[in-house]
Amino acid sequence: MKLDDLKVSCSSCSLSELCLPRGLSSAELNELDNSIEHKYKCERDAHLFRSGDPLRAIYAVRSGSFKATVLTGEGAEQVVGFYLPGELLGLDGFAEQQHTCNVIALESASVCELPYPDFESLCGQFAGLRKQLMHLVGREISSGNRMLLALGQLNAEERLATFLMSMSKRFAERGFSPTEFNLSMPRHDLANYLGIAVETISRLFARLQKNGLLEVNRRNIRIVDAQRLSQLAHERCVPVTGISP
């Protein structure tokens, strides 16, 4: 992870409608801009922070993508979320002022950094910021619950369909095609996240392709029959947005 002393600006950021600045007045936005001083760049596999690190700042993904993981006592890894541009990282650290998960770049990525003390004082001053924070925090909690639902109630195929529909929606929100996209994570991380073996993921992709729901080429996914895919995912009630730190 290396420091880029680039000045970043929320006011002119294309992600502002997804991120912390949403709904802020221009006065609030200016203050926020003053506090966000740096942009960090992470290479693939670099840690943004680790479980146990003190909570120094919260981060917003600016480009690229990240995974969040938790480790068992034996060192086995569980992926607990994937993060796309505009999503917030570090909220887990609010509990004890230190992080409880590891956040790792899946590809070259960059984040905006908002030092925690600044963040705390801005929250005291601006109701709009508090509101948007609460919105994002609530999403984090709700999305964790949807993931528990998926792991507890859905079979392997339904989980994968749910995941793909959720990615589709998130890409669409960011202005990308909802029907064709590249996954930034290897099968290994995807399988781990969904609680499924890598081999099973591979077989499921093959089956969904054979049945005409998808076209899969390595990490490139094209959704051919969104209708049937969303049926598989039990849409309308169980969209896993995949947020979660």
Place this chain on the structure above:
Amino acid sequence: MKLDDLKVSCSSCSLSELCLPRGLSSAELNELDNSIEHKYKCERDAHLFRSGDPLRAIYAVRSGSFKATVLTGEGAEQVVGFYLPGELLGLDGFAEQQHTCNVIALESASVCELPYPDFESLCGQFAGLRKQLMHLVGREISSGNRMLLALGQLNAEERLATFLMSMSKRFAERGFSPTEFNLSMPRHDLANYLGIAVETISRLFARLQKNGLLEVNRRNIRIVDAQRLSQLAHERCVPVTGISP
């Protein structure tokens, strides 16, 4: 659910060190007390709120216990958390100003109600309250992640051991015995929460008892060998606190 017009007071509440009032100045505490107007009582199986209900208030468990559930499109239920006195309910509603899970009393229970508008304005005024809120929110997120870890990485026996150690800790924090307690949820809910069949739960209890780790009599649990139980649970890194709405 019926309304008791009982005046409640955080200042004199024995749970204040676990709950929202923790760390507040006496001025802050007074303001908080002014806003918490009612105590709701819930009978067993009554809903405190349902998924889709507007976020009217947040709640603190005062007595008894609750489960939080999420439903699939088909109406299958997933239990996503159990709540004991001093724990906060309703945080999931921050995302869209409406609840995303159902909260149901497991036994006769009561909650303190803090209307959301009051809550929002108090957060603007008092840094101490914001801090404690963030603490509780962070716990919710972290505990959700620990649950994902348990579901993804642990086998049935390890999950049950993890759950029991976590309950033991939570009872201890509330001044009850960490080695003997009564579970307030039926096997059905416990099994669902842990992603295990009821029959398997029953067999696991029998096995843990045979091996001298536990004594189990229906919902009464006595931990006989906490050492070995915590080994099973891979303690030190994976304590599921079980919070989560």
Place this chain on the structure above:
DNA sequence: GATACGTCTTGATCTGGATCAAGTTGGCCC
């Protein structure tokens, strides 16, 4: 104290997906 119903336990069988074991494929370096 008999009847009944919900909750829990125990036993027998079955299966979705894990695991084990080879292959492919693609990208990268020299």
Place this chain on the structure above:
DNA sequence: GGGCCAACTTGATCCAGATCAAGACGTATC
């Protein structure tokens, strides 16, 4: 181009825990 390695796929086998099927226990009702 060829060699190498990581990422992925495909096939064969296995097993933890689900499911199916009775029973046992507890509590409530009359």
